[in-house]
Every structure is written in C-alpha cells, then in structure tokens.
Amino acid sequence: MKKAKKGIALLLAALMLVSFAGCGNGAIEGSLTEPEGEVAFPAELSIFAAKGASLFGDMVDYNEVTSFKLLEEATGTHINWTVPPGSGFNEKFNLLVAGGELTDIIINDWYSLGAQQYIEDGILVDISPYVPKYMPNLWKFSKENPDLARGYILDGGKIYTPCMIRKDQRLNVYFGPVIRTDWLEKLNLEVPETADDLYKVLQAFKTQDPNGNGKADEIPISQAGAGQIGAISYLLHMFNTTNGFYLKDGKVTYGVLEPEFKTGLEYVAKLYKEGLLDVDFLLQDRTAMLGKITNNQVGFSFEYQPTQVMTTMKDDPTFKFEGIPNFKDSRGKEFSLQPAYTNGVLTGKAAGITTACADPFGAMKWLDFIYGEEGHIIANFGKEGEQFNYNEEGTPIFVDEIQNYSGDLTRSQVWGKHFLTYNTYFPSIQDWDSYGAYLSEHGRAAVETWADGVVTDMNLPTLTFDDVQKETLKTKYTPIETYVNEQISKMVLGQVPVSDLDKLVTQINNMGMADVLAVYQASYDAYTTKDIGF
Amino acid sequence: MKKSNSVGVAAEIGSNSTGTAKKNKLWIEIKKHKYIYLMFLPIAIYYIVFMYIPMAGNVIAFQDYKITRGIFASKFVGFKHFANFLNDVYFWRLLRNTLSINVLSLVLSFPMPIILALLLNEVRCKPFKKAVQTITYMPHFISVVIICGIIRNFVATDGLFNSIITSLGGEAIPFLTEPKYFPWVYVISGLWQEIGWSSIIYLSALSGIDQELYEAAAIDGANRWKQTIHITLPGLLPTISILLIMKIGSLISIGYEKILLLYNPAIYETADVISTYVYRQGILDANYSYSGAVSFFNSIISLILIFSSNAISKKVSGSGLF
Numbered sequence: 001m002k003k004a005k006k007g008i009a010l011l012l013a014a015l016m017l018v019s020f021a022g023c024g025n026g027a028i029e030g031s032l033t034e035p036e037g038e039v040a041f042p043a044e045l046s047i048f049a050a051k052g053a054s055l056f057g058d059m060v061d062y063n064e065v066t067s068f069k070l071l072e073e074a075t076g077t078h079i080n081w082t083v084p085p086g087s088g089f090n091e092k093f094n095l096l097v098a099g100g101e102l103t104d105i106i107i108n109d110w111y112s113l114g115a116q117q118y119i120e121d122g123i124l125v126d127i128s129p130y131v132p133k134y135m136p137n138l139w140k141f142s143k144e145n146p147d148l149a150r151g152y153i154l155d156g157g158k159i160y161t162p163c164m165i166r167k168d169q170r171l172n173v174y175f176g177p178v179i180r181t182d183w184l185e186k187l188n189l190e191v192p193e194t195a196d197d198l199y200k201v202l203q204a205f206k207t208q209d210p211n212g213n214g215k216a217d218e219i220p221i222s223q224a225g226a227g228q229i230g231a232i233s234y235l236l237h238m239f240n241t242t243n244g245f246y247l248k249d250g251k252v253t254y255g256v257l258e259p260e261f262k263t264g265l266e267y268v269a270k271l272y273k274e275g276l277l278d279v280d281f282l283l284q285d286r287t288a289m290l291g292k293i294t295n296n297q298v299g300f301s302f303e304y305q306p307t308q309v310m311t312t313m314k315d316d317p318t319f320k321f322e323g324i325p326n327f328k329d330s331r332g333k334e335f336s337l338q339p340a341y342t343n344g345v346l347t348g349k350a351a352g353i354t355t356a357c358a359d360p361f362g363a364m365k366w367l368d369f370i371y372g373e374e375g376h377i378i379a380n381f382g383k384e385g386e387q388f389n390y391n392e393e394g395t396p397i398f399v400d401e402i403q404n405y406s407g408d409l410t411r412s413q414v415w416g417k418h419f420l421t422y423n424t425y426f427p428s429i430q431d432w433d434s435y436g437a438y439l440s441e442h443g444r445a446a447v448e449t450w451a452d453g454v455v456t457d458m459n460l461p462t463l464t465f466d467d468v469q470k471e472t473l474k475t476k477y478t479p480i481e482t483y484v485n486e487q488i489s490k491m492v493l494g495q496v497p498v499s500d501l502d503k504l505v506t507q508i509n510n511m512g513m514a515d516v517l518a519v520y521q522a523s524y525d526a527y528t529t530k531d532i533g534f
Numbered sequence: 535m536k537k538s539n540s541v542g543v544a545a546e547i548g549s550n551s552t553g554t555a556k557k558n559k560l561w562i563e564i565k566k567h568k569y570i571y572l573m574f575l576p577i578a579i580y581y582i583v584f585m586y587i588p589m590a591g592n593v594i595a596f597q598d599y600k601i602t603r604g605i606f607a608s609k610f611v612g613f614k615h616f617a618n619f620l621n622d623v624y625f626w627r628l629l630r631n632t633l634s635i636n637v638l639s640l641v642l643s644f645p646m647p648i649i650l651a652l653l654l655n656e657v658r659c660k661p662f663k664k665a666v667q668t669i670t671y672m673p674h675f676i677s678v679v680i681i682c683g684i685i686r687n688f689v690a691t692d693g694l695f696n697s698i699i700t701s702l703g704g705e706a707i708p709f710l711t712e713p714k715y716f717p718w719v720y721v722i723s724g725l726w727q728e729i730g731w732s733s734i735i736y737l738s739a740l741s742g743i744d745q746e747l748y749e750a751a752a753i754d755g756a757n758r759w760k761q762t763i764h765i766t767l768p769g770l771l772p773t774i775s776i777l778l779i780m781k782i783g784s785l786i787s788i789g790y791e792k793i794l795l796l797y798n799p800a801i802y803e804t805a806d807v808i809s810t811y812v813y814r815q816g817i818l819d820a821n822y823s824y825s826g827a828v829s830f831f832n833s834i835i836s837l838i839l840i841f842s843s844n845a846i847s848k849k850v851s852g853s854g855l856f
Contacts, residue, residue, distance in 0.1 A: 098601050121602035227798040279691045282798045283710050288687070467598075474824070478815045479623045482806065485799035493711055493800055511623065 032125055035361050039134065041075040041369075042362035048096060049107035049349070051083040054416035054423040066387065067420035070378045077366050097123050102356035104363055107426070111152075111347035111464055115160035124352045125360050128158040134361055135368035137375075138162055141429065143534055150532055151345030151461060157533020161350035162367055164425050168432035169451050173341050176450035177327065178303045182320040183210035194328050195238040195267060198300070202276040205299035213296075221271065222278040222298040224289040229485045231281050232268055232492060233337070234302035238327040239264035242337045243488060245520050246458045252520040254513065256484055257505060265491055266498050273494055282489060293321065307443035311411070323446025326454050333455040342459040349425040370420070370428045379420040380434035387418060398437050411438060463523040472519050476512040483508065595826035615827035624811060632807040635717050636785045643725040643732075644781060648774065650729055651736035652762060670730025682795035685723050686710070710796065713803040720796065720805075735777070736770060743769040772853045779847055779855045783840035786832050808832070
C-alpha cells in the first residue's frame with residue numbers, strides 16, 4: 001500500500017515536470033540582421049488577430065474582406081489568419097506567448113501590455129531601428145504629424161508596434177449631444193447652448209407633452225449606464241469637469257477634487273430629483289434606451305451619431321434626432337472632455353512582429369504598404385471601378401451598390417465586409433471620405449457639428465504605466481474609485497446629500513489620492529517630454 | 535537469548551508475510567473487479583490531470599507572475615498579494631457581502647428544490663408533472679447574460695413588477711438602485727433559475743426509495759403526510775446532507791458574472807463581492823498572481839468550511855460526505 005502511494009506520488013511529480021516543461025520559452029533575443037539588396041514582399045505571413053465585427057455570418061477570417069483580398073493581389077502575400085473570438089482572445093493570446101507556436105505578426109494592445117517587456121522576453125522583435133528605412137510610408141507620416149506620432153512613438157524614438165491612426169478629427173467624434181429637434185420646433189425652443197439652456201429645454205419637454213400623446217411619459221434625458229457611472233460624466237463636461245482624471249492648467253487632476261465638480265454634480269442631482277433624468281439611467285443598457293428613443297419618449301441624450309436611430313425611424317419623417325454642438329463652458333467655448341475626441345491613435349490593436357517571423361523585413365514592408373498611397377486606397381475604398389470611382393476632384397466615391405446599398409445586410413456589415421479601415425482596426429490610416437460615406441445624412445451632420453470648433457484642451461492622452469505604477473494604482477486607486485463611484489451615484493440618486501463631497505475628498509486623501517495623482521502626473525510628464533526622435 | 539532472537543525473526547517473517555498478503559489482497563481486489571476499476575480510470579486521470587496537477591500552479595499566488603516568464607522564472611514575493619487583499623479597506627465589506635448573499639441563498643434556495651421534488655413526487659397526473667418539470671428546468675439553460683437582461687427589464691421602474699405595484703396603488707420600488715433590495719433580487723432570481731434543475735437529484739433519490747415501505751406504512755394506517763415525514767424524508771436525508779455540505783463549502787465563493795451584470799456603483803454597499811472587486815482591480819492589467827492569491831484564500835476557507843460542516847453532519851445525523 002505504501003509503495004503504491006509512493007508510486008502515485010512519483011507519477012504525479014513526473015507529470016508535473018512534463019507539464020511545466022512546456023511553459024518555458026527558449027527564444028533568444030537579439031537585433032535583426034539587415035538584408036542585403038532589395039526586400040521583397042513575403043509569400044506568406046501568419047497573423048493572430050481578434051475576430052472583430054467585420055466577420056459576421058459564415059465569414060471565417062479576414063481574407064474574405066475585400067481590402068485584404070486586394071492587398072493579396074497587390075503584394076502577392078498570402079495571409080494565414082488565426083482569429084480567436086473576442087471573448088476568448090486574451091486566453092488564446094496568453095497560451096500563444098506562454099509557449100505556443102507564435103505567428104509572424106500578433107495584433108494586440110502592445111502599448112498597455114508593454115511592448116518593451118515582450119521584446120526583452122523574446123516574443124517580439126525590436127523593429128524601431130529599421131522603421132525609417134524599411135517602413136518609409138509610416139515614417140514619413142509620423143514626421144509630418146508629430147502630435148499624432150507622440151501617441152505611438154515611445155521614448156527614444158522607438159516604434160515597436162504600428163497601429164491604426166485616425167488623422168481627421170471627425171473620425172474620433174462619433175459621440176456627442178443629440179436632441180429631438182422636431183420637439184424643439186414644436187415647442188418653439190432654441191437649440192440649447194449652455195447647461196442653463198438645456199435645463200429649461202428639458203423642463204419644457206417634461207411638461208408640454210411634445211410627443212403629443214396626452215400623457216406625461218416623456219423622458220427629457222435618457223442615458224444607458226448599464227451599471228457604469230459614465231453617464232454622469234457626460235453631463236459634468238458642461239462644467240469643465242468629469243468623474244476621472246484630466247488636465248487643469250497643465251497639471252493632472254481628479255474630478256471630485258475640483259470645485260467645479262460640486263456645481264456639476266448639484267446640477268445632475270437636480271435633474272434627477274425633478275424627474276428630468278431617466279430614473280433607470282444607471283441600469284439600462286443601450287438596447288433598452290434605444291427602445292425608449294424610437295418609442296418617441298426621449299428628448300435628449302449623449303449618444304453615438306444617430307445613424308442607427310434614424311435608420312430605424314426612417315418611416316417616420318417627422319422624427320428628428322439630431323446632433324447639436326457641444327455645450328459652451330464657462331469660457332464660452334464649445335467644450336468636451338470625451339476621451340475619444342482626442343484619441344486619434346488606436347493603440348489597442350497594434351501589430352507586433354514576433355521572433356518567429358522568418359522574414360521580419362518582408363513583414364515590415366507588407367505592413368508599411370497599407371500606410372502607403374496604394375495600400376491606403378485599398379484599405380479605405382477597395383478597387384477603382386469595382387467599389388469606387390474617382391470624381392472630378394479626385395475624391396473616391398463609392399459605387400451605387402455600396403453607397404446606396406439596399407439588401408439584407410446592415411450598412412455596418414457592408415462596410416465591414418469590404419473595407420479594412422472599418423471595424424477591423426487593423427494598422428492603417430483611416431480616411432474620413434470612407435467612414436463619412438458610411439454614415440447616414442444625419443450621422444454625418446451630427447459628427448460635423450460636434451467636430452466643428454470643439455475645444456478639448458483638458459483631455460489627457462493615452463497614458464502608459466510601468467509595473468510599480470500599476471501596483472500603486474491597483475492597491476490605492478481601486479478602493480478610491482469604488483468609494484467615489486458609489487458615493488457620487490448615491491448623491492445623484494438623492495440617497496446622500498451633494499454637500500458630503502467635502503467629506504468624500506477628505507476620505508480619498510486619507511486613502512492615498514496624492515500618490516495616485518503623482519503616478520498620473522509622472523506618466524503624463526513622461527508622455528510630454530519623451531524624445532520621439534524628431 | 536536464543537528464544538527471544540527466534541521470536542524476533544518470527545515476528546519479522548510475520549510482518550513480512552502480512553505485508554505481501556496486503557499487497558496481494560489489493561492486487562487480487564483489482565484483478566477481481568478489473569472492469570469496475572477500468573471504468574474508474576478515466577475519472578481518476580481526469581482528476582489528476584485537470585484538478586491535482588494544476589494545484590501546483592497555486593505557486594503563482596506567491597510570485598509576481600509574468601506570463602512570458604512562466605512559473606519558474608517569475609519573481610517570488612511571498613505573501614505580498616495576500617497582505618494586499620487582507621489589508622484592503624474594502625476587505626471586510628466584500629467578505630460580508632459574499633457571505634450574506636450566499637447564506638441568504640442557502641437558507642432560501644436550498645430547501646425549495648426539496649419541497650418541489652416532494653410535491654412533484656405526489657403528483658399523479660403525468661402530463662402535468664412533466665409540464666411543470668420542463669417549465670422549471672428551462673431557465674437553467676438560458677445564458678446568464680440573457681437572464682440578467684430579463685431581470686433588469688422586470689425590475690426596472692416601468693418594468694413588470696413595478697407596473698403591478700403601481701397599478702395596485704403602491705409606490706415604485708427602486709430594486710436595483712437601493713442597496714437593501716439587491717441580495718433579494720439576486721437570490722430570488724437565482725431560485726427561479728435553478729429550482730427545477732436542482733430538484734432533479736432529489737427526484738432521482740426519491741425513485742430509489744423502496745415502494746414496499748410505503749405499502750407497509752399504508753397498511754399500518756399512515757396517511758400521505760405521515761408517509762412523507764417518516765419514509766420519504768429519511769430516505770432523502772443522505773442526499774440532502776451531502777448536498778448541504780457541498781453548498782456550505784462554497785459559501786465563500788460566488789460567481790461574478792451575474793452580479794457584474796446586475797449591479798451599479800450605487801449599490802456596491804451590498805452588491806460588491808470579492809470576485810467583482812478583484813475583477814475591477816484586474817482591469818488595469820492581468821493580475822494573475824493577485825487573483826491567484828484571492829482564490830487560494832477562498833479555497834482554504836472553503837476547505838475549513840467543508841471539514842467542519844462534515845464533522846457536524848456526522849455527529850448529528852451520522853452521515854457525511856467522507
């Protein structure tokens with residue numbers, strides 16, 4: 001019996017060793033050897049990328065997207081895709097780097113993960129010394145757009161992982177204030193420009209039955225919080241503050257610490273108390289809210305450009321849910337603290353070339369092709385004569401079957417099926433003429449209204465944190481965030497008076513807010529002072 | 535001297551022979567029931583491969599685990615992650631919420647499937663019984679995301695329940711924004727979702743009770759109620775106590791998906807549990823070690839709970855899990 005036990009124990013130990021042996025990673029680090037002579041496009045590349053919304057129905061991988069088919073035609077490079085679905089992506093990625101067979105290119109959020117670390121660990125190769133020579137299109141674009149380049153070039157002029165860039169600001173302002181302009185007309189009201197205007201308009205919506213059904217069932221503002229507190233922040237932007245980190249006089253600050261926050265929160269609490277803000281704004285998801293909008297109940301919301309809503313309501317010509325300019329702040333400027341507005345660099349889906357790639361220079365050439373003129377057209381518009389034609393001014397215009405598509409697919413599926421820059425977020429430069437054509441007339445108008453003259457001088461760039469900083473944020477900021485979110489939602493719901501904000505500030509200072517701010521400030525300073533090489 | 539020596543040798547021989555006899559006995563046992571052991575083999579392998587070997591992975595709870603470095607190369611940090619968790623300002627609140635939601639659900643949703651099974655057992659109309667079973671099983675098979683969508687719609691201010699309340703002249707109840715209601719929403723919806731599914735095991739245990747006992751009791755003049763009390767319930771008792779012990783063992787753990795889909799900051803006070811808090815903390819980066827430490831802590835508490843409830847059960851009812 002004892003021997004048997006020993007045997008089992010030994011067997012277990014052996015099994016453990018075997019199972020761990022698979023976890024080691026034998027890759028060696030080292031810089032690349034530059035090739036002699038001209039670099040050619042590789043015959044094949046393997047890419048690991050999340051399965052995005054572009055792939056719907058029975059589409060297997062991105063080779064079925066028109067842009068990628070055309071890229072294969074133009075470069076002769078066949079792509080072998082591995083596309084785990086978004087929900088299992090991180091798990092698959094972890095297995096891959098923990099000892100799986102690496103693909104040539106991995107698309108992931110290398111900025112937050114820390115590409116440097118993965119280079120040291122022998123997963124990625126450091127392409128940055130070779131970018132100027134072997135990725136000329138990306139390099140040229142970077143030099144011409146230093147402000148954008150700061151978002152993806154790290155200290156010391158390092159470009160480890162190219163990503164998607166949205167140069168035109170209209171591509172980033174897909175979210176903003178939307179109002180029932182037909183209700184405004186009906187009640188003889190002006191488009192609200194400030195928080196006070198908005199309050200009066202909302203009161204009128206509440207009391208004067210703009211949907212004309214004889215019932216006071218109007219919801220002046222609806223938001224879809226889905227358990228998150230973000231919806232409160234949109235309203236706070238009118239007061240130059242938000243629930244989170246932002247810049248004030250060049251320094252990083254945190255919403256609740258500022259006096260404006262109290263004014264803003266009192267305003268939001270007042271809206272809630274007077275029944276102007278949807279009672280379910282914290283809970284409902286977007287589907288529930290869209291239901292209320294198309295049911296003629298909602299007057300105002302901070303929402304995505306209204307293409308979707310207006311398409312649903314296209315049978316009702318009187319229904320108008322339109323974008324209006326961002327509200328004027330105390331300086332009289334149309335202002336927003338929406339982080340997306342200044343997020344022209346989509347670092348979340350960057351391309352890392354791995355140590356397993358047999359031809360890293362060929363891979364760089366292929367990735368760079370998409371940033372070049374020919375690749376840019378393919379990625380955004382497809383092929384001349386098939387997906388688009390040039391007009392007299394030389395602007396690509398989509399053919400009728402695409403621009404005025406009237407089949408079973410949604411507009412979003414059509415664009416996703418054809419164009420790389422829509423919904424794949426693959427490293428490229430997105431073109432407004434491509435995305436703008438996707439939007440409905442109302443959607444485009446809304447985006448242009450929001451983008452025109454908006455001031456975003458208090459937004460923070462996308463910051464990165466090192467391990468020590470992450471540790472501080474994890475242990476100090478998580479409890480602070482929990483406390484703040486809990487308290488301010490209670491204040492808005494009227495369960496706790498807004499005047500308790502002073503106590504809240506004392507409390508979070510005791511919880512180490514200063515350390516958290518210092519981490520943010522240090523990261524922001526590193527961002528602004530880093531040497532991007534030109 | 536000689537005598538004692540020979541006794542010693544004899545004793546040695548004796549112990550030796552019993553040793554081989556024991557070994558042989560086990561071997562004979564295995565040979566005799568080889569097919570049963572063969573059937574057991576896959577289960578044993580499954581447990582060794584998927585349950586016991588991964589236990590060694592708990593070592594990451596004491597490291598700053600980096601996925602690219604693996605278990606062997608990551609830095610050891612001792613009890614840092616445990617200390618971080620235990621020293622967190624919210625630790626006690628999280629523990630209290632986790633326990634109170636679980637205790638409430640134990641008290642409410644443990645006896646209900648038993649009662650349902652007993653009631654179904656008394657139903658003589660087969661189609662009705664089948665219909666009830668199917669309807670009560672159904673929610674179990676719906677994804678938690680959809681279940682939570684349904685719950686959110688039903689308890690919304692203009693949802694089903696509040697419409698009923700207001701039409702009866704009551705005041706709408708903010709089920710999901712007032713902290714005190716959350717545990718009830720959670721537990722009662724869980725009861726609705728799982729009652730049918732959990733009753734299956736009791737129904738099958740019921741079918742194992744000897745029918746002759748009922749006949750004998752009927753002859754002795756016991757009515758249906760008395761039969762339930764004196765035959766059915768004692769027959770179910772082993773199943774009930776085993777399931778209860780297992781339930782108590784998982785008092786400390788709670789899945790985060792359902793809470794994550796139902797809660798909001800205004801009700802953190804009662805809704806924020808260990809797993810949701812760790813989830814929020816983990817958003818910043820992949821905190822394998824930290825979550826490893828938290829689940830290790832949970833497992834230890836669960837182990838203590840299982841052992842103590844098993845001991846109590848053995849003392850009180852004479853039957854236990856092991």
